[in-house]
Amino acid sequence: MTVLLTGATGFLGSRIAHALIATHSEPVVVLGRGDPSHLRARMVEALRVAGEGPFDGRHVGQLRCVSGDVTKPWLGLSPALYARLAGEVDAVWHCASDIALTGERERLYRVNVHGTTEVLAFARATPQRCQLVHISSVAVAGARPNGRVMESDLSDLHGFETHYDASKFTVECLVRQWAERHSRPVVVFRPSIVAADRKLPEGAAGHSLSVLGDMLEAVSQGGAPGIPAQRPGARRLTLRLRVPSDANFNIVGDRYATEMMIRIGHDRRYQGAAAHTFHVVHPQPTPLRDLLAVIEEQYPGLRIECADDDVPDPSDAEQFVAASLTGFLRYCRHQRVYDRSNATAASPGLADPAPIDAAFLRGALGVTRRGADHSGSTR
Numbered sequence: 001m002t003v004l005l006t007g008a009t010g011f012l013g014s015r016i017a018h019a020l021i022a023t024h025s026e027p028v029v030v031l032g033r034g035d036p037s038h039l040r041a042r043m044v045e046a047l048r049v050a051g052e053g054p055f056d057g058r059h060v061g062q063l064r065c066v067s068g069d070v071t072k073p074w075l076g077l078s079p080a081l082y083a084r085l086a087g088e089v090d091a092v093w094h095c096a097s098d099i100a101l102t103g104e105r106e107r108l109y110r111v112n113v114h115g116t117t118e119v120l121a122f123a124r125a126t127p128q129r130c131q132l133v134h135i136s137s138v139a140v141a142g143a144r145p146n147g148r149v150m151e152s153d154l155s156d157l158h159g160f161e162t163h164y165d166a167s168k169f170t171v172e173c174l175v176r177q178w179a180e181r182h183s184r185p186v187v188v189f190r191p192s193i194v195a196a197d198r199k200l201p202e203g204a205a206g207h208s209l210s211v212l213g214d215m216l217e218a219v220s221q222g223g224a225p226g227i228p229a230q231r232p233g234a235r236r237l238t239l240r241l242r243v244p245s246d247a248n249f250n251i252v253g254d255r256y257a258t259e260m261m262i263r264i265g266h267d268r269r270y271q272g273a274a275a276h277t278f279h280v281v282h283p284q285p286t287p288l289r290d291l292l293a294v295i296e297e298q299y300p301g302l303r304i305e306c307a308d309d310d311v312p313d314p315s316d317a318e319q320f321v322a323a324s325l326t327g328f329l330r331y332c333r334h335q336r337v338y339d340r341s342n343a344t345a346a347s348p349g350l351a352d353p354a355p356i357d358a359a360f361l362r363g364a365l366g367v368t369r370r371g372a373d374h375s376g377s378t379r
């Protein structure tokens with residue numbers, strides 16, 4: 001079964017590519033940016049990271065790389081190659097996206113909305129047997145503050161936190177319409193925050209928590225407005241963040257998320273003119289205070305306080321942190337939970353993931369326990 005995969009150089013796409021190639025021995029055609037040899041080199045490295053070890057030479061023949069761009073007509077392919085691939089593939093997994101949470105509307109819509117329109121046009125040219133899998137996000141729930149979000153829900157009633165949310169919502173609407181108009185089933189996955197519980201090698205595609213961990217480390221090493229670089233005996237620093245103290249968010253491990261998506265998107269066939277939608281989430285939300293405790297443990301002297309309202313007279317440091325984490329802090333204000341009935345019913349036998357504990361969060365942030373080791377002398 002030949003799979004065409006977009007976004008394969010990214011954090012999630014590389015894990016899906018690895019599972020398809022190494023575990024399921026499927027031929028995978030990667031459509032990505034850059035010239036073919038450079039794209040191939042990036043892919044082999046991304047597969048090595050995703051597989052947590054050398055990419056087995058036996059599988060190299062299953063990887064084909066074609067240079068393309070989802071925002072371009074014919075996906076940036078020649079008409080001949082476009083037609084050949086459309087006739088050849090049995091599944092299209094669309095994972096390419098611009099994930100800049102606070103990015104500008106035009107930029108996000110160009111890749112996410114227009115790019116998906118081009119992928120849908122390609123999928124339309126494939127045989128009826130070809131299954132389309134679209135990677136969406138729980139962010140389609142937008143600014144909905146609370147309640148149980150069902151996998152069938154798709155509404156703009158509450159508005160959106162960011163242009164990213166709005167773009168992912170718009171795309172899901174397009175995907176649903178496409179399925180109905182062309183009588184083709186589509187599998188839609190809505191992951192929450194997918195994170196790896198281990199430090200990623202330098203240069204590897206990261207996830208939200210690894211990016212946060214890198215930012216904290218850079219600030220700790222080099223300082224930032226109002227934040228002196230960390231050094232032994234550094235003075236205490238208190239940061240007030242405008243986020244409820246009982247806030248939580250949903251983090252799901254990359255191994256579990258990938259396994260669930262492969263079991264549902266690859267191992268099962270769907271029928272009917274409909275989008276079959278699955279929340280790829282952890283059964284339990286992670287309290288924000290757990291993440292903050294790990295950060296405080298890592299940076300002795302740092303204390304983070306949560307405030308329900310605007311922080312009065314914010315310091316330079318507080319303004320810097322609030323501006324750097326705008327998107328993240330907005331999502332933390334939600335109290336909603338995600339129903340996963342469809343996803344668990346469609347992946348029987350897949351055990352629930354382990355809790356997201358301090359060890360997971362340390363690994364995801366890419367930090368050592370050095371703060372904990374010294375905390376006795378600094379507090």
Ligand SMILES: NC(=O)c1ccc[n+]([C@@H]2O[C@H](COP(=O)([O-])OP(=O)(O)OC[C@H]3O[C@@H](n4cnc5c(N)ncnc54)[C@H](OP(=O)(O)O)[C@@H]3O)[C@@H](O)[C@H]2O)c1
Pocket residue numbers: 006007008009010011012013031032033068069070071095096097098099111115135136137138168190191192193194195205206207208
């Ligand atoms: N990671 C998460 O926690 C998470 C959570 C929920 C949903 N998602 C969804 O999962 C999908 C993948 O996310 P990710 O975290 O893996 O993102 P990522 O690491 O930023 O990867 C994005 C991928 O899209 C590719 N891409 C961007 N613009 C493109 C274009 N014009 N043409 C072709 N390829 C293009 C990138 O290629 P380059 O390498 O060339 O830039 C990269 O391979 C997205 O749809 C995202 O919304 C992710």
